[in-house]
Amino acid sequence: MTTTNSDALDPRSTGGGPVLLIGGSRGLGLALAEEWVRRGRHVVATVRGSARTPLHDLADAHPDRIEIETVDITEPGQIAALRARLAGRTFDLLFVNAGIATQRDDSVAQTPTDDFVRVMVTNALSPLRVIEAFEDLVEPTGTIGVMSSGQGSVANNESGGHEVYRGSKAALNTFMRSYAARHAGQPRTLVLMAPGWVRTELGGEGARLTIDESIPNVVRTLDGLQGSPGLHYVDYLGRTVPW
Numbered sequence: 001m002t003t004t005n006s007d008a009l010d011p012r013s014t015g016g017g018p019v020l021l022i023g024g025s026r027g028l029g030l031a032l033a034e035e036w037v038r039r040g041r042h043v044v045a046t047v048r049g050s051a052r053t054p055l056h057d058l059a060d061a062h063p064d065r066i067e068i069e070t071v072d073i074t075e076p077g078q079i080a081a082l083r084a085r086l087a088g089r090t091f092d093l094l095f096v097n098a099g100i101a102t103q104r105d106d107s108v109a110q111t112p113t114d115d116f117v118r119v120m121v122t123n124a125l126s127p128l129r130v131i132e133a134f135e136d137l138v139e140p141t142g143t144i145g146v147m148s149s150g151q152g153s154v155a156n157n158e159s160g161g162h163e164v165y166r167g168s169k170a171a172l173n174t175f176m177r178s179y180a181a182r183h184a185g186q187p188r189t190l191v192l193m194a195p196g197w198v199r200t201e202l203g204g205e206g207a208r209l210t211i212d213e214s215i216p217n218v219v220r221t222l223d224g225l226q227g228s229p230g231l232h233y234v235d236y237l238g239r240t241v242p243w
Contacts, residue, residue, distance in 0.1 A: 016223065017139065020091045021045040022073060022130055023098030025053035027200040028147065031215040032097060033058060037065045039219065044091075046071045046082070048098075073098050073126040083133045093222065094138050095145040096127040101165045108163040116164055123168035128175045138188065143226050145191035148173055150235060152194070155242040173233060173243065180231035189225050192233040193218060194241050209236075 019036050023029040024045030033045045033055060044067045047053050059066035071082045073096075100122045102115050127146050138144055151162060152169030173192055180190050195218050196209045214236050221238040233241045 016041050016226075017092030017142075018042040018044065018090075019093045019095065020086070020134065020137070022071065022094075022096045022127075023048075023147075025055045028195060028198060028211065028215060028218075029097040030054050030058065031211045032095065032219065033066065035215050035219045037062050039223075041065070043067070044069060044086070044089075046098075048072050073130055074121055076129060079129055079133050083137075086134075086137060089137055091138055091142065092226070093143045093145065094131070094134055095143075095147070095222070096130050097147045098126070099123045099147060099168075101162070105162060106164075108167065111164050119164050119168045120171065123165070124171035124175060127172060128179065131179065141187045141227065143189040143191060143222060145193055145222055146172060146176060148176075148192040148194055148233065150194040150196070150241055152192070153233075153241050153243065177231060177243075184230075187229045189228050190231040191222060191225055192231070192241075193222065194233070194235040196236045 016039070019041050021029060021033055021036070021043055024033045024043070025047040029045070030053075033043050036043050037058065042065055045055055046069045047055055048070070049072075050070070055066070055068060059068050069082055069085065071078045073079060100119060102111065102119055104111075104115075108116070131144055131146070135144065149165075149169040150156060151166045152173045154170055157166060176190065176192055195214045198209045198211055198214045200211065217236040221234060221236060224238065225232055225234070233243065235241055
């Protein structure tokens with residue numbers, strides 16, 4: 001990933017404390033890790049299995065900036081094990097990027113039950129399990145963010161399609177809203193991030209944005225929201241997304 005934004009190229013431009021990135025092996029997650037490294041932050045990023053990934057190449061190039069951990073967020077035991085390994089650490093930012101989509105675009109009624117459950121568990125249930133497990137490692141004035149989607153907006157759903165994926169992100173948004181309500185009055189910033197429709201393996205070749213057009217802006221928006229307590233549902237340019 002390359003960018004011509006001067007503030008993204010200079011690690012002194014943003015700085016900030018360490019980041020815990022859940023889901024950094026490829027696509028948007030890898031680009032997030034690259035961008036935070038470029039901006040001078042230390043990143044603990046996770047992969048799901050033991051296979052080598054592009055994140056390992058990034059860690060080889062920046063061994064002082066990247067640590068790699070392993071977790072499958074759909075496995076509560078692995079979440080607990082990672083939490084134990086990171087005991088005593090503190091982070092300015094926890095960002096949960098892990099997520100999946102179905103391989104087909106059936107209506108919700110046509111979707112096989114196993115596919116439905118897999119997407120909902122991965123995209124909606126598991127991120128909240130991660131947040132509940134790691135919240136005490138985030139600085140009291142830090143940020144907890146989750147990769148949502150504009151397709152999670154109920155108000156904006158005027159075209160249908162991608163029903164199970166849409167539903168999983170709408171559920172994620174609702175669960176985060178409940179989490180925010182339970183933690184009302186606390187100084188942490190909570191963010192549901194809609195990165196735009198990005199050309200990745202998940203987004204497809206027809207997507208409107210490149211990674212370079214989305215991710216530097218995602219990071220800039222996340223950094224800019226720090227110190228703004230409460231829940232924010234925003235896109236990559238910092239614009240509020242309707243619920």
